[in-house]
Amino acid sequence: MSVQAAAPVLETRELTIRFGGHVAVDSVSCAFHAGTLTAIVGPNGAGKTTWFNLISGQLRASAGKVLLRGEDITGLGPAARADKGLGRAFQLTNLFPNLSVQENVRLAVASRHRIGHVFWQTAARRRDIAEAATGYLAQVNLAGRADAAVASLSHGDQRKLEVALMLALEPEVFMFDEPTAGMSVDEVPVILELIAEIKRRQDKVVLLVEHKMDVVRSLADRIVVLHNGQLVADGEPALVIASPIVQEAYLGATPAAA
Amino acid sequence: MADNILELSDVCADIDQYHILHGVDLALPRGELTVLLGRNGAGKSTTLRTIMGLTKVTRGELRFQGQSIRGVPTPAIARRGIAFVPEHMGIFSLLSVRENMVLAAIGGAMDEARLDWIFNLFPPLKRFWDKPAGTLSGGQKQMLAIARAVIEPRELLLVDEPTKGLAPAIINDLADAFEELKAQRVAILLVEQNFNFSRRLGQSVAVMSDGRIVHRGRMADLAEDEALQRELLGLGLGAHQ
Amino acid sequence: MSAAPTSSSQAAAPRTGLLARLRALPEERPHVFLLAVVAIVPIFLMPWSTWLVLTLSGLAMGAMVFLMASGMSLTFGLMSVLNLAHGAFISVGAFAGASMLVYALSGYAQSPSLAANLVAIVPAFLAAAAVAALLGVVFERLVIRPVYGDHLKQILVTVGGSIVIFELIEVIWGHHDIPVPRPEALRGALVIGGIAIEKYRLLAVVLGLALYAGLLWVIERTRLGILIRAGVESREMVEIHGYRIGLLFLAVFAGGCALAGLGGAMWGLYREMITTHMGDELMISVIVVIILGGLGSIRGCFYGAMLVGLVNLYVGFLEPRLAAVATVGLMVAVLMWRPQGLIPVIKV
Amino acid sequence: AEPFRVAHVTDLSGALAAYAQQLATGMDMGFEYATQGKMEVAGRKIELIRKDSQGDPARARALVEEAYAEDDAHIVVGPVASGVALATLPIAEEYERVIMPEGVADAITGASWNRYVVRVGRNSSQDAVSNAVALGKPGVCVATIAQDYAFGRDGVAAYKQAMTPTGGQVVHEEYLPTDATDFTAAAERLFGSLRERSDCAEGKYIFAIWAGSVNPLARIQDLQPQRFGIKLAAGGNILPVLASYADLEGMEGAGFYYFESPANPINDWMVREHFARFKAAPDFFTAQGFSQALAIVAALEKSGGKSDADDLLEAFHGLTFETPKGTMQIRPEDGQALQSMYHFRIKREERDNWFADRKGPVGVPEMVREIKFDEMDIPVRNKKG
Amino acid sequence: MLDAILSGDRPRSRVLGVLLALIFVCLAAGPFLFSGTRAFAMLGTICIFIIVVAAYDLMLGYTHIVSFAHTMFFGIGAYGVAMAIAAWGNGFGAIAAGVGIALVLSMVLALLLGLLSLRVKAIFFALVTLAVAFAFLSLVNQLYHVTGGEDGLRVQVPRVLGPAYRLVEGGVPGFGLDVFFANLGAGLGEAARQAAFELRLNGRVLMYYVAFGTALLVFLFLLRLVNSPFGKVLQAIRENEFRAQALGYRTVLYRTAVVILAAVLATLAGALFALFNRYVNPENTLNFELMVFILLMCVIGGMGTLYGAVLGVAAFLVAQNYLQDLLRVLAARMPDAGWAAELVAPERWLLWFGLLFVLSVYFFPAGIVGQLRARARARHDGD
Ligand SMILES: Nc1ncnc2c1ncn2[C@@H]1O[C@H](COP(=O)(O)OP(=O)(O)OP(=O)(O)O)[C@@H](O)[C@H]1O
Ligand SMILES: Nc1ncnc2c1ncn2[C@@H]1O[C@H](COP(=O)(O)OP(=O)(O)OP(=O)(O)O)[C@@H](O)[C@H]1O
Numbered sequence A: 001m002s003v004q005a006a007a008p009v010l011e012t013r014e015l016t017i018r019f020g021g022h023v024a025v026d027s028v029s030c031a032f033h034a035g036t037l038t039a040i041v042g043p044n045g046a047g048k049t050t051w052f053n054l055i056s057g058q059l060r061a062s063a064g065k066v067l068l069r070g071e072d073i074t075g076l077g078p079a080a081r082a083d084k085g086l087g088r089a090f091q092l093t094n095l096f097p098n099l100s101v102q103e104n105v106r107l108a109v110a111s112r113h114r115i116g117h118v119f120w121q122t123a124a125r126r127r128d129i130a131e132a133a134t135g136y137l138a139q140v141n142l143a144g145r146a147d148a149a150v151a152s153l154s155h156g157d158q159r160k161l162e163v164a165l166m167l168a169l170e171p172e173v174f175m176f177d178e179p180t181a182g183m184s185v186d187e188v189p190v191i192l193e194l195i196a197e198i199k200r201r202q203d204k205v206v207l208l209v210e211h212k213m214d215v216v217r218s219l220a221d222r223i224v225v226l227h228n229g230q231l232v233a234d235g236e237p238a239l240v241i242a243s244p245i246v247q248e249a250y251l252g253a254t255p256a257a258a
Numbered sequence B: 001m002a003d004n005i006l007e008l009s010d011v012c013a014d015i016d017q018y019h020i021l022h023g024v025d026l027a028l029p030r031g032e033l034t035v036l037l038g039r040n041g042a043g044k045s046t047t048l049r050t051i052m053g054l055t056k057v058t059r060g061e062l063r064f065q066g067q068s069i070r071g072v073p074t075p076a077i078a079r080r081g082i083a084f085v086p087e088h089m090g091i092f093s094l095l096s097v098r099e100n101m102v103l104a105a106i107g108g109a110m111d112e113a114r115l116d117w118i119f120n121l122f123p124p125l126k127r128f129w130d131k132p133a134g135t136l137s138g139g140q141k142q143m144l145a146i147a148r149a150v151i152e153p154r155e156l157l158l159v160d161e162p163t164k165g166l167a168p169a170i171i172n173d174l175a176d177a178f179e180e181l182k183a184q185r186v187a188i189l190l191v192e193q194n195f196n197f198s199r200r201l202g203q204s205v206a207v208m209s210d211g212r213i214v215h216r217g218r219m220a221d222l223a224e225d226e227a228l229q230r231e232l233l234g235l236g237l238g239a240h241q
Numbered sequence C: 001m002s003a004a005p006t007s008s009s010q011a012a013a014p015r016t017g018l019l020a021r022l023r024a025l026p027e028e029r030p031h032v033f034l035l036a037v038v039a040i041v042p043i044f045l046m047p048w049s050t051w052l053v054l055t056l057s058g059l060a061m062g063a064m065v066f067l068m069a070s071g072m073s074l075t076f077g078l079m080s081v082l083n084l085a086h087g088a089f090i091s092v093g094a095f096a097g098a099s100m101l102v103y104a105l106s107g108y109a110q111s112p113s114l115a116a117n118l119v120a121i122v123p124a125f126l127a128a129a130a131v132a133a134l135l136g137v138v139f140e141r142l143v144i145r146p147v148y149g150d151h152l153k154q155i156l157v158t159v160g161g162s163i164v165i166f167e168l169i170e171v172i173w174g175h176h177d178i179p180v181p182r183p184e185a186l187r188g189a190l191v192i193g194g195i196a197i198e199k200y201r202l203l204a205v206v207l208g209l210a211l212y213a214g215l216l217w218v219i220e221r222t223r224l225g226i227l228i229r230a231g232v233e234s235r236e237m238v239e240i241h242g243y244r245i246g247l248l249f250l251a252v253f254a255g256g257c258a259l260a261g262l263g264g265a266m267w268g269l270y271r272e273m274i275t276t277h278m279g280d281e282l283m284i285s286v287i288v289v290i291i292l293g294g295l296g297s298i299r300g301c302f303y304g305a306m307l308v309g310l311v312n313l314y315v316g317f318l319e320p321r322l323a324a325v326a327t328v329g330l331m332v333a334v335l336m337w338r339p340q341g342l343i344p345v346i347k348v
Numbered sequence D: 001a002e003p004f005r006v007a008h009v010t011d012l013s014g015a016l017a018a019y020a021q022q023l024a025t026g027m028d029m030g031f032e033y034a035t036q037g038k039m040e041v042a043g044r045k046i047e048l049i050r051k052d053s054q055g056d057p058a059r060a061r062a063l064v065e066e067a068y069a070e071d072d073a074h075i076v077v078g079p080v081a082s083g084v085a086l087a088t089l090p091i092a093e094e095y096e097r098v099i100m101p102e103g104v105a106d107a108i109t110g111a112s113w114n115r116y117v118v119r120v121g122r123n124s125s126q127d128a129v130s131n132a133v134a135l136g137k138p139g140v141c142v143a144t145i146a147q148d149y150a151f152g153r154d155g156v157a158a159y160k161q162a163m164t165p166t167g168g169q170v171v172h173e174e175y176l177p178t179d180a181t182d183f184t185a186a187a188e189r190l191f192g193s194l195r196e197r198s199d200c201a202e203g204k205y206i207f208a209i210w211a212g213s214v215n216p217l218a219r220i221q222d223l224q225p226q227r228f229g230i231k232l233a234a235g236g237n238i239l240p241v242l243a244s245y246a247d248l249e250g251m252e253g254a255g256f257y258y259f260e261s262p263a264n265p266i267n268d269w270m271v272r273e274h275f276a277r278f279k280a281a282p283d284f285f286t287a288q289g290f291s292q293a294l295a296i297v298a299a300l301e302k303s304g305g306k307s308d309a310d311d312l313l314e315a316f317h318g319l320t321f322e323t324p325k326g327t328m329q330i331r332p333e334d335g336q337a338l339q340s341m342y343h344f345r346i347k348r349e350e351r352d353n354w355f356a357d358r359k360g361p362v363g364v365p366e367m368v369r370e371i372k373f374d375e376m377d378i379p380v381r382n383k384k385g
Numbered sequence E: 001m002l003d004a005i006l007s008g009d010r011p012r013s014r015v016l017g018v019l020l021a022l023i024f025v026c027l028a029a030g031p032f033l034f035s036g037t038r039a040f041a042m043l044g045t046i047c048i049f050i051i052v053v054a055a056y057d058l059m060l061g062y063t064h065i066v067s068f069a070h071t072m073f074f075g076i077g078a079y080g081v082a083m084a085i086a087a088w089g090n091g092f093g094a095i096a097a098g099v100g101i102a103l104v105l106s107m108v109l110a111l112l113l114g115l116l117s118l119r120v121k122a123i124f125f126a127l128v129t130l131a132v133a134f135a136f137l138s139l140v141n142q143l144y145h146v147t148g149g150e151d152g153l154r155v156q157v158p159r160v161l162g163p164a165y166r167l168v169e170g171g172v173p174g175f176g177l178d179v180f181f182a183n184l185g186a187g188l189g190e191a192a193r194q195a196a197f198e199l200r201l202n203g204r205v206l207m208y209y210v211a212f213g214t215a216l217l218v219f220l221f222l223l224r225l226v227n228s229p230f231g232k233v234l235q236a237i238r239e240n241e242f243r244a245q246a247l248g249y250r251t252v253l254y255r256t257a258v259v260i261l262a263a264v265l266a267t268l269a270g271a272l273f274a275l276f277n278r279y280v281n282p283e284n285t286l287n288f289e290l291m292v293f294i295l296l297m298c299v300i301g302g303m304g305t306l307y308g309a310v311l312g313v314a315a316f317l318v319a320q321n322y323l324q325d326l327l328r329v330l331a332a333r334m335p336d337a338g339w340a341a342e343l344v345a346p347e348r349w350l351l352w353f354g355l356l357f358v359l360s361v362y363f364f365p366a367g368i369v370g371q372l373r374a375r376a377r378a379r380h381d382g383d
């Protein structure tokens, strides 16, 4: 891994959270630089989602810090962090079920344009917002279902919308939590291409939690391994995958077939 | 008839005012694992839910062990010997892991040997035995959902995307577990996007599109036939697994 | 995934010193802690014999409130049904019980012998519970069933339903107050060392404790309890596991109503006068109790009832005008300290 | 001639429905008695319109307004809930018609009075003063317990005022929220105030002024006040409450009406007919309704059938008329009818004739003596200033 | 044009459009179309409650904040005016001061409640507000020296708003629809003759139009609000607050703003109520029953539609005012005393009211507006 001269965009310092006696994330320190895609792997329950929750503000850390562009954001709530450019797609689908697909995305676009407080103007008059929203839907192959209620979407389609919402926020840091889980095989490449595209723009940080090793291999610049809440390995994909801890604890005795 | 445990003929089903299934024909051989494939929104999950009596059937017939189960209430269907792992897992998050399992064992006490087998398969369950299930990680919840379905012997197992969110090591173990169940002559209907997994386990396969079954056959044949895969599923299944 | 950081309750403190245990009390057993504080502070504000009388009476009043609140807590905690018609069921129980005593068994009730009194009281309480439970079954079928899972509609239909029940009470029993003389054995007080304790309150305490123990056992120890708690979260999943949730909920609802009826009969005999709307008299206390305790927790409900009983009496002595405001104030304060109530069960 | 229209607007449903029913029955029987069933007096037919204010002041206002404006009623009778009645008084003033409220609050003939108000029912001062007269003598100490609102406070004030001339003294006043149900704390304080006193040779009493059905007396009795030589006292009440006085044997007080107390032909007729028709005894409010009807008929007779507000008021003021409670007199200063009250002592008895549907032990208020209205000095409180 | 006034939120159902137009006409020309005092009082109450319920819908329907303290704010407004007039006389200065103080108090309380809603979750919040509202009610009862306790306060309105003041000398012609329909049996001509009446344009009519005008403005303002980007964020919070936060919306601010706005509007409506009704007591302004009625109006009308507020209020108040008359007619037809007669006795109106209450929740699960729109959509799809 090449040594990055620039300051990291996102950094966690000794980040820790305890639930009762259980330490779910244990003093994890890690820095992420623009233009890199970091895959985060680890067994179920390793603390990946919890780490994400600590970064994006859904959970408050028991100890440690989160820094965004050098600024300490540990004390901020999720809304403020999203405002500062942290984007998050959830592992378990988390949408506005009774609004239409397009309204879901419009909310994200409106948030980025910071027009949520406008009450004197009807929303319908903001054509720009609607058009932008349609654009993001097209990117995830959902334009055709723009007017459907989210609750009536199939599981896979909801996953796609989840990604579209994050795209619409145009954040600096993209956090994907198993974006392709449950997605049908022909859709997976679409989403992967989207992620690759973001990475190619070189100015964003992409974090990807993913269990599918071929996906990780093809996209990641770097792999971070969590185990029992601790950061146990960090480095170039090939090296990390080959490391005994990953082979044993994560992939099982026999490496997954490629 | 004896060799098919479940038969669906021309089943149509609605959710609210929408017509979702348009005539599903499907037969599950006893003791075999059948994989149900299809794109997002094809109606796979709805098919499973329909078998469990959770959607409104407007036409067609469903037979389990030769007897009609159309219109039979869900609890009765379950007690005839069908277990179901829904795609959202349906964990009781306020109950502890243990209590989740107690409920699943409708017969009464849990069989110790079977429980050991499950712990062996999914060690975290033992570790978090008395924790509220809501605090488990995504993958751990998936384990619990499967464990609940297999805590007692069943005739038929309906499983909706079990590998979603599971780490590779666990997926391997899970595959072994399904093999064991197959060996016990349990019929399994598996909806799965992970083709490696389903190819390894599946004996027969059905492909859905738009609320209908568009292809039925042996898994082995489909796995060989890259062109057929492309036609049915839009992509070669070897990609990205 | 839930974002609420749950507080530690299992974080076992290995220290054993008494002081350390005391220091950990507010966090680990907030209900015990609060009850102790509330009971001890007033000692410094009144003569201690007064304090003793008020404390004993307050706990007994708490037991009575618990009898009434437990039913509502049960239907809410187990089925997530907010039954604002609970007060109507309390009234129904009071009328049914009183009818037994006044019309059917008045001979036994008025007899000076304890045994004869029991012959009257036990069937009267049973009748109160049974009538309320039966009505509960009808009510569940007709009113509650269509609105499971929707608190808002539950509030509406149960308020509407309670109006209907109150009116039906008047159609059946007429619209006048009915006096219900208490059986001889339960009149008056035991005077111990200059301190008078009403006998009836002792009965309330005994009944309250028995009920508390019974409910705790059913909910925490039996499969039925697990099943019902599961049903709150997802009816569908319970059915998928092969249980008939509809019947189960019907039974629980009827149980909650039976408790209301029992509480009503107790309350009616306490007032010695039953009126149509008497059931609504304590509804605010009941609501405060179930929030205070943590919605749906029977244990919390019990402690909440005791707290409300005590606060009512202490403040009633110190500044009667503020009695009603004080319990609400206590509740808000507790919620600021512990947003889910003393013993949280449901994460809503 | 044009019929004379009486609108009876009262709380036929709601919390006080039971009272309103008694009033309605009483009014009907009263008119029947006074007109020998012809419903006609001084050459004018009497038309009775009845409206249900549902215990809701806003609705009562609309109905009273409707009665005056659309039904063209000459007099509105009601409502019975004091608060509701108070709300309707200004409308009579706006429409310049007579109103006969049924509530007991002093404010009706006090702060909220206007010249169109005439009241036949008792006011709370009458309750209080009669009780003071019944109980009071030198060496008597009383601690009062009352509900903390205008009704209770006014009552206690009047009671104290009337007690002083008798030589008795009020040593403690206890006020509780209107909806109080637990009286332990209050009892503690009441006992405390009386227990240690040495200047109360003629008796220590706890006197309750309480409206509503949960009566503090029985609860206090349970705590055995006799341990400290304390006795209980209270005003009369409706029969269902008297039934619960069964345990308060020997308690003394003064009340508005009990059907066995007065001895006169009108009462005899009313009691007899009431038993015949309803198989139950007439109560407080039956007598009041009955008297109201008699007052209206007497006033019409006096005015010679003239029904303008001023004619009616002139007839009412100073009117002396016979009722089931004997002679009443409406004083001109505030339109309040002065009337006898009854000093009673509770005696436990089995009674089967009070209620149509049940029997049992009750506290019969045996009459000690009738307190005539000239023995009581009922304050006039409508001096605006 | 109409679209701009309605902020693009059309009724989207022909029946609904007609109903709304009808209600609008009845309210706009109310004093000229109904002759009775009861009808007049009812129309005024409808106007005022449209404000109350629409404000409540903003909280309940659009943001899913269930509060039982709405009547508390209504009561603060009503008592603010009543007490100010009692203390400082019946000038407009006193009214303004009363409203001002009430608004400040409401805002402070609403702010506190808004902050509490942060701390505790949905159903907790609902029950807590219920208890707080109860405590407030009990306080008003206890402080009877200034509030009149249960007896309430009479509100002596300024002369300009009272019955004695005349806008014009003599009367203007009105046509009483109520009388007209009641007398249809006597023939059209006769009925029409009976129906004609003289309306005196007094201060009460003026007060009515003040209430009507305020209701109209508030309603249109809210309609704009809910269709604005702000309104959309509210809906997002209703659907999934957790996710709305993750999208960068500070939901705390939005929720608090909504709670305060609703409280302010309710306070305003309370002030109007005191002036229109000229009498204030706990029963009329603070009761739990009233609160449930508001909730019911909101739900039967159709939550989250605003138009539902109008329909719900109208339907509810008409039923409340005329159900008993209907029963009286029915009871007169009943053959003799017995169970049936006892059940339709006019005093039993609450029984039927309660039944209607329950049934309306079932038959209009999505509210009248929701139902009408669904029908319109179904017909549209069918074509
Ligand atoms: N709110 C909570 N309370 C208690 N324990 C929790 C809570 N949230 C998470 N945990 C625990 O923290 C651990 C880490 O969970 P997390 O969801 O971060 O795992 P993960 O790495 O995302 O796993 P997966 O791949 O299965 O999604 C788990 O053991 C879980 O039980
Ligand atoms: N509640 C609902 N209301 C309306 N339509 C629905 C509802 N649930 C599902 N559908 C529709 O039914 C179709 C089939 O859905 P289903 O969930 O069965 O798909 P699936 O094959 O399981 O897809 P996936 O692989 O994404 O889980 C989809 O088009 C979906 O939009």
Ligand SMILES: [Mg+2]
Residues within 6 Å of the ligand: A048, A049, A050, A091, B137, B138, B139
């Ligand atoms: Mg995870």
Ligand SMILES: [Mg+2]
Residues within 6 Å of the ligand: A154, A155, A156, B044, B045, B046, B087, B160
């Ligand atoms: Mg699916």
